[in-house]
Amino acid sequence: MNAKGMLRLPKHIWFCLIAGVALIVSVTVGMMLPLQPEALNNHIESGAIAGNLVASANLSQRVTEFQGQMFDSWQQQASAKGVYQQIPKRYQGQTLSDVKPNPRDKIIALTFDDGPWPKYTEQILDILKANNIKGTFFVIGRNMKNFPDIGKRIVAEGHTIANHTWHHWYHRMSPKAAAYEIDATEEIIYQVTGVRTNLFRPPGGILGNGPAAYARSKNYSVIMWSADSHDYKRPPAERLISNVMRNSKPGGIVLMHDGGGVRDSTVKALPSMIKQFRDSGYRFVTMPEMLALEDKQLQTIAKK
Numbered sequence: 350m351n352a353k354g355m356l357r358l359p360k361h362i363w364f365c366l367i368a369g370v371a372l373i374v375s376v377t378v379g380m381m382l383p384l385q386p387e388a389l390n391n392h393i394e395s396g397a398i399a400g401n402l403v404a405s406a407n408l409s410q411r412v413t414e415f416q417g418q419m420f421d422s423w424q425q426q427a428s429a430k431g432v433y434q435q436i437p438k439r440y441q442g443q444t445l446s447d448v449k450p451n452p453r454d455k456i457i458a459l460t461f462d463d464g465p466w467p468k469y470t471e472q473i474l475d476i477l478k479a480n481n482i483k484g485t486f487f488v489i490g491r492n493m494k495n496f497p498d499i500g501k502r503i504v505a506e507g508h509t510i511a512n513h514t515w516h517h518w519y520h521r522m523s524p525k526a527a528a529y530e531i532d533a534t535e536e537i538i539y540q541v542t543g544v545r546t547n548l549f550r551p552p553g554g555i556l557g558n559g560p561a562a563y564a565r566s567k568n569y570s571v572i573m574w575s576a577d578s579h580d581y582k583r584p585p586a587e588r589l590i591s592n593v594m595r596n597s598k599p600g601g602i603v604l605m606h607d608g609g610g611v612r613d614s615t616v617k618a619l620p621s622m623i624k625q626f627r628d629s630g631y632r633f634v635t636m637p638e639m640l641a642l643e644d645k646q647l648q649t650i651a652k653k
């Protein structure tokens with residue numbers, strides 16, 4: 350058919366052609382627009398159902414590019430929110446269980462281990478959000494892999510995410526196994542959230558079985574604690590709170606758990622604990638903030 354012949358097409362054929370082009374354009378644009386990974390996935394599914402509108406090779410290339418863009422923007426957001434923090438040099442390769450800030454500065458760090466975990470991590474995040482508090486979450490690599498959306502939420506809400514090994518093993522490990530525990534966890538945290546951490550807490554506080562030594566060799570700060578809530582024993586809320594309060598002081602680090610088991614007592618105790626700390630004049634900081642504050646204080650002392 351020549352050009353003149355095409356122009357003589359009946360009106361309803363023209364209408365179908367234009368409608369077809371409009372449909373293809375709108376579907377293609379629709380696939381490029383989603384702002385959330387969930388939305389992207391939905392579009393991939395609907396794209397698959399819609400059939401052969403777009404060659405699948407082109408689609409998968411575009412999806413890969415889009416995921417790359419999402420990841421870059423995620424990193425930028427994490428950096429802008431201050432969760433992508435460098436640890437001052439003096440703490441790299443060191444182990445500490447508290448800091449000595451300016452004595453007038455009543456700071457305390459709430460830390461949560463063994464997540465991300467369904468329900469409990471989310472309940473704790475809700476409580477922290479309601480109280481406008483940022484905490485520090487020492488996550489287990491395999492939990493991060495299993496519950497990436499909860500891991501993302503930790504970072505998205507401005508908390509610090511840190512390394513607590515892949516398997517949470519207590520036994521002595523070969524250098525290779527110890528390295529895997531740290532490196533694989535660091536990597537999954539990075540893949541899921543775009544955040545690189547150099548804070549490590551050893552499972553069970555065990556310093557001599559491999560991972561802690563490897564972490565120090567990689568310039569991690571090994572973060573222990575000064576106030577153990579003993580929440581893994583599931584005490585009544587009042588007991589849990591008194592475990593924490595009687596061992597707390599400015600520059601203290603509170604140990605709690607958001608994952609790895611039933612954490613009802615932690616969730617129950619947390620709001621009253623927060624209130625008691627605030628009533629005694631404390632404010633809450635993340636581990637990087639706490640280290641930065643002590644670093645500043647030590648620099649001031651050094652100048653005098």
Ligand SMILES: [Zn+2]
Pocket residue numbers: 462463513517551552553
């Ligand atoms: Zn643990």
